[in-house]
Amino acid sequence: MLDIPSSVSVDVEALLAAQNHMGVCDAIEQYAPVGKPDTMTAPHFPKVAGIDSTVPPPAHTVAPASPEPAPPSSPGAPGAPGAPGAPGALIQDRLAGWVSDLTTLHELTERLARTAFMDDALHEVLRAGAALVGARRGLVVLEPADGLGPDTTVGLGLARADLGHIETVPRGATSYGRILDRTDGTGEPEVHADLLSEDGLDPRHREVAARLGYAASFALPLATDAAGRLGAAVWLYDEPAEPVERQRHLVGLYTRYATEHLARLLELERARTKSRTIAEELLPPRLPRVAGVQLAARHRTGPRGGGDWYDALPLPEGALGLTVGSVTGSGASAVAAMGRLRASLRAYAVMEGEDPVAVLSDLELLLRLTEPARSATALFAYCEPALRKIVMAGAGHSPPLVIGERRTEFVETSLSAPLGMLACWEAPSVEFSPEPGETVLIYTDGLLHRTGDPMDRAFARLHAAAAGVPRTIRNDAGAIADHVLHTVLPDGLDAADSDEDVVLLAARFE
CATH class of the missing domain: 3.30.450.40 (GAF domain)
Structure with missing residues (x-):
């Protein structure tokens, strides 16, 4: 709020100032007694929100006094104390206008600054x-x-x-x-x-x-x-x-x-746009078409750009590699680290994709040697669509979710630490077989964190959203992913700016 003195003593010809439509400060400056700098202090109005208080006289100032005022001794004369046209009333009205304008500007600029x-x-x-x-x-x-x-x-x-x-x-x-x-x-x-x-x-x-x-x-x-x-x-x-x-x-x-x-x-805004563009360019521009499986992905990036990724990689003999992961941190450094890890994981998947434990072990070694101050979670699945067989390993990652006509359940994966947290990472893989028409949903933790709920309630919300997928869209992987995303994150939370990235990768097996 403005700090305005409760009383201002002005030794000026205020009546002349009012007749000439002067502001309070102008009148003080022009009619200040010469040679008496110590007897009068001109009021100084501070800047409000960086705005100079030098503004014209307020439009609601009372009309100037008559050029021929009645004698001061006459009751009700303009020069008499307390009269409506008295110089003190003119100055007070003008000062009130200044305070009103500055207060209005202060409030408006504060709202804008927020x-x-x-x-x-x-x-x-x-x-x-x-x-x-x-x-x-x-x-x-x-x-x-x-x-x-x-x-x-x-x-x-x-x-x-x-x-x-x-x-x-x-x-x-x-x-x-x-x-x-x-x-x-x-x-x-x-x-x-x-x-x-x-x-x-x-x-x-x-x-x-x-x-x-x-x-x-x-x-x-x-x-x-x-x-x-x-x-x-x-x-x-x-x-x-x-x-x-x-x-x-x-x-x-x-x-x-x-x-x-x-x-x-x-x-x-430009920095956010560049960060989002770089993050999107580091992710697959399109998903591959592999016989026996239908793929769909949904990705939401936070304003600072995060390190979540997904990938689907065709492998020899009709196999398919599916992966999602998340690098700690945010911003350009996390996006760059995500790009390096995803590219390295693709190489390891081509060389030894049938062994997900080996793929993540190599990624652990790379992360520990090249970026010792960073950690990451990851999940890699080796899929054989013709046999409807999946071998999967995870490093500190949330378990996948199987969505079908007769079941909606999380896949039981072994507990493991994130990559970079141990001197040597290794956890056993798990194997399971989805039924025809079932969809395997792989996601990052950002989907759960954006809900704002504790993790147990977030998992329950995710399970309920998957179980409630309408029968009419269960044959469309993209529609399933959209339904889960919008149900877990309603009211625009999926599109709202957040520090948490969101990745969903849905694979529906024929």
């Missing part, structure tokens, strides 16, 4: 700007000047179809288009107080404005010297109107702060 993702921040900028300029609808066009994207348009009170209509207007005829196409780098607003009465208005723009029911617009660039040009914000009025000088000043202060915040989020 946004961590670009889409949320753009919506917040639109809502705050609409409140400041008195508009009901608007849109933000994000188009960074460096051309690296992302380019997007977000609306307030405008449906996607409405934004589509606006985008049919020639770019040069729109307020945001003229702002984005400027080459002089100026930050002047685009104001159209009565849009439909303008003689040179583009016919398509006139048609769209009439269709959507807006009659005026006010647009500002989202640009600063430090951040460069990021885009433009436009607010739309239902009737002919335009913001007054004070509203323009306040929304200008807000958008300058908002641009700096958006610039930081833009850097984070």
Whole structure:
């Protein structure tokens, strides 16, 4: 909150200041007694959320006093103490306006600072700007000047179809288009107080404005010297109107702060996108087609990029290698480690895939020698679809789940430590045979962790989701994977940004 002194003693000709429409600080500066610096201290209003408090006089200041005031001794005269037009009342009203404006800006910028993702921040900028300029609808066009994207348009009170209509207007005829196409780098607003009465208005723009029911617009660039040009914000009025000088000043202060915040989020968004792209490129672009088995995979990457992987590798004599795993940590280093382990595991699977224990033992040795500070969990399965036979070994990984008409159960695997946790890893493999039409679901721990439940309850939720797969989709591995994912992680948890990656690999045997 603002720290404003409870009482301010001002030795100025406040009446003259009010008559000349001066601000409190301007009056203090102009009419301060010369040679008496110690007898008066001008109030100093601190910056709020990085915003300078130098704003024009509030619009709701009371009217100035009459140029011919009654004698001070007359009751009710403007100069008398307590009169409605007294200089003290004028200064108090103006000070109240300052406090109100600064408090509003403080609250709006704090709300914006709490946004961590670009889409949320753009919506917040639109809502705050609409409140400041008195508009009901608007849109933000994000188009960074460096051309690296992302380019997007977000609306307030405008449906996607409405934004589509606006985008049919020639770019040069729109307020945001003229702002984005400027080459002089100026930050002047685009104001159209009565849009439909303008003689040179583009016919398509006139048609769209009439269709959507807006009659005026006010647009500002989202640009600063430090951040460069990021885009433009436009607010739309239902009737002919335009913001007054004070509203323009306040929304200008807000958008300058908002641009700096958006610039930081833009850097984070680009870093997240690069991390996700690298992680996806290190995973299989497509799953192989192998006779006797139907494959489907689902992968969700966290915002910082994680180290979860999956793979399906055709092996000699019609065999198939299936693997999922997870590297500890997150970010670029975990993604790079995941890529190295997955590539190494593919090589080991080709050489000795029929022995999953040997494959994971070699991977353990590689991890311990090349990345001793990192650990990983992994599961490798050697499948013979023609015989419906699976030999599997796991290193600290969750057990697979078999989904069928007559059973839904976890495969009992031997307890083992993650890779890199022991001087020498080795655990016995297990062998089982899925029935025709059954699906084996292999997954990473992120699926369980994203639920937010204790592990025993998360396993129970996973089992219930698998048991509840509708009969109509049991012949489709992809539909089974989708049903399990959306049931275990409802209400968008599967798509929400999280530190936990999610991998599901479903193999349905014919």
